[in-house]
Amino acid sequence: MDAPSPKTSSLTLSPYSSPNVAALLKIRIMAWSKETGLPVSVHVRVGGRVFHLHKCPLISKSGYFKKALHTLTEIELPDNFPGGPEVFEMVVLFTYGSSTLIDPFNVALLRCAAEFLEMNEDYGLGNLCERSDLYLNQVVLQSWDDTLIVLQKCRTLLPLSEELLIVSRCVESLAFMACMEILDPERRRETPIITLEHLASRAWSCETVKEVASQDLWIKDLIALPFGFFKRIIGSLRRQGMKEKYVSPIIVFYANKWVLSKKTHQFWENINDTENKVSVILQGILDLILMREKASRVIPVGFYFSLLARGLHLGLKSDSMAKLQDQIAASLHLAVVCDFLLPESETESISSSVELATMQYIVSTSISPNRNTGHVLSDRYSLVAELWDRYLSVVALDPNMGHKRFMDLVETVPISYRQNHDYLYRAMCTFLLEHPNISQEEKVSVCKYLNCQKLSQEMCIEAVQNEMMPLRLIVQALFVQQLNTHQAFRDCSDSFRYAHYGDFSGSLSSSKCLNPKSQTLGETPSQEAEAEAAVKPLGLLIQKDIITQRSEFSREDYESTSFRIQNLEQEFMSLKRLISKGSEQSHPGNERSLKMFGLGGKTLSKKRNPLGQATSCIGSVSFASQRKCASRLLKIFHRIALFGKIKSKRKSK
Structure with a gap:
């Protein structure tokens, strides 16, 4: 034939x-x-x-x-x-x-x-x-x-x-x-065969899928057939050996046209017994579509999300819903946050919606230990954690969301699965901004899982300046920034030691860098000073690989850089002494106050005085004064970090 x-x-x-x-x-x-x-x-x-x-x-x-x-x-x-x-x-x-x-x-x-x-x-x-x-x-x-x-x-x-x-x-x-x-290779020489690969990393859009389906007229003809005939054609295509990566798009396009499209919803509204007919087609689509691991390679997870949302609206059978949820959980790391379920009605509370409960169940199922036999956390889990944190930024906009419910959502994904806390910080900021009347204790509870060491430099700087954040979190962010600054000093000073030992002798004041072993958040500035004193002179740090690097910088460059580092260090130490002196005058018994802000599990002890100022382990100074000092510190940190980056780039050249 x-x-x-x-x-x-x-x-x-x-x-x-x-x-x-x-x-x-x-x-x-x-x-x-x-x-x-x-x-x-x-x-x-x-x-x-x-x-x-x-x-x-x-x-x-x-x-x-x-x-x-x-x-x-x-x-x-x-x-x-x-x-x-x-x-x-x-x-x-x-x-x-x-x-x-x-x-x-x-x-x-x-x-x-x-x-x-x-x-x-x-x-x-x-x-x-x-x-x-x-x-x-x-x-x-x-x-x-x-x-x-x-x-x-x-x-x-x-x-x-x-x-x-x-x-x-x-x-x-x-x-x-x-x-x-x-x-037929002759007919496909110029026109590519339609697949769903380019839709895998994009949010599901009925209009986009409709445009893709219209590129091949034979697919457009097939999806116009009644479902009974269409189902039989799909079965015949598989019997005759058509590959699944070509069969699955036809099913997806059919479901998009008759189940998911909003224009089709209006069409069904004019027909009696609408819900029953649409639910029958949806159930038939679930019987035709691939599930498990094979499906994740050819069908975008956004399509399953759309089917799930439609199924919730139509009241799909519980076994079919469970089948869809399990499929989404298996390929959740391939999704985009725009696919996640939200209530269709803007007036409906998100915190009590069935969509949020369904998403929480899917995420918890996706990261279940039963799905991973190894002990090492996979990248898949970190991707799911990032998607969930970004979704929480949207959920946090609900004014009816209580802090306990929000914490329950945060704890859905174990904190150890989060390799980066930037999106978690954004979600918490959104929640605090939408709920300005919560108490300080509730703020501390909301932010207790936030780890400043897992924040990017930009987010860490923003956290220090964020007035909504608890004070303990701000001080932790300051310590992280201080460690980053010392590391920038160390990288910058080491580069000049190795490059100019043959021209200069002695040691620079900038060589008083921290011992890497002492750079933990649990150590105090007094311990850092002891570590600085233990650093060896510049002449004992290197004994080879000098001649090949001497031509990279001139004597004038070295002297200019050395002078710049000394000035920055002096400005930084002067500001530290100013803060320490003000703290001692306002609260003499507080010599070891900064030790209490490590990450070793100690909590911030604070109380209110009659004037409304916060009395804590860093002295009885107002929040405004502390943030002013923090702002000055940040400026120094930023200049030092920027300076270190410039010199590192020159060295690499």
Whole structure:
């Protein structure tokens, strides 16, 4: 069988219209009466019309009339006669010896009518049954457009068209031609085959998917079929060997058109028993679509999210919902946060919505230990944690979200799975901004899982300046910034030591860097000073690899850089002494105050004095004063870090 290239047919009405058939039939009846000299003797009622015919032509071609007219002269055909009076006119014209015009629009009707009237080979060679089958096999099933037309006409002829194998022949023919369309290299030389790979990393959009589906006209034709026929074609495509990466997009496009599209929702609203019909199609899609690991490679996870959202609205069966949720959990790391479920109604509270509860269940299932046999946390878990934290930034906008409920959502993903806390910080900031009236204790509770060491430099600087953050978190962020500054000093000083030892002797004040072993958040500035004193002179730090690097910098560059580092260090130490002196004057018994802000699990002890100032381990100074000092510190940190980066780049050149 040849496989013509599928193209969308311009469906037109059959040229053999009813008025022409009626006129021809009238002429044939008059000619028969004149030739034989016999008047009409049979009256056949079909629908609301009565046909006055001769007995002999009817019984010579039809077993049904031969039996019925044996004793009767008036016959009424049942209401389920295929095609009604229009098709009966064509059948009668055939019995009078006229060549009936058969086309894709009426061949299924004529075949079913001929079967009903028993117009088979027992009542003459070349009868209507044989001629209709011959046209189906040799004409219709060789053309994509004609086969689609016939299959659409079979919808009103069930179950007779099914019994006559018209439907199955059309289904198999369409599946065969679709497979040939995929396999034929000449037709696919310039036009790529449609897959879903480029939609995997994008948010699900019905309009985008619709545009993709319209690129191949044969797919557009298939997804326009009723679901019963479509389901059978998908089964035939798989039986005939089409690869799943080409079959799955067809199913996705069909679901997008009839289940997910908002325009289709309006179409279903005008049909009775809408929800039941849509739910039947959705259930059928779930039976057709791939699940488990094979699906994650060819079907975007956003499609499953869309099906899940529609299923929640339609009240899908619990087993089907569980199947969808498990599939999403298995491929959640491939999703984008825009796919996550949110209530459709803007007035509905997010915190108590079924969508949020469903998302929490999916995330907890996705990171379940049963899904990973190894002890090392995979990148998959960190991706899920990042997606969840970004989703929490949206959920936190709900004014009805309590801090306990928010903490419950944060704890859905274990804190150890989060390699970066930037998105968690954003979610907490959003929650604190939308809930300004919560107490300090509740703020501390909300932010207790935030680790400043896992914040990027930009987020850490922002946390120090964020007035909504608890004081303990701000001090931790300051310590992290201080460690980063010391590391910048160390990198910058080491680069000059190794580069200029041959030209200069002695040690620079900038060489008083921290010992790397002492750079933990639990250590205090007094311990850092002891570590600085333990650093060896510059002349003892290196004894080789000098000559090859001496030409990189000039003497003037070195002196300028050395002077700049000394000034920065002096400014930094002066500011530290100023803070320490102010703290001692306001609270003399507080010499070891900074030790209490490590990450070793110690908490910030603070109380309120009558003037409304916070008395804590860093002295009785107002929050405004502390933030002013912190702001000055940040400026120094930023200058030092920027300076270190510039010198590192020059060294790399």
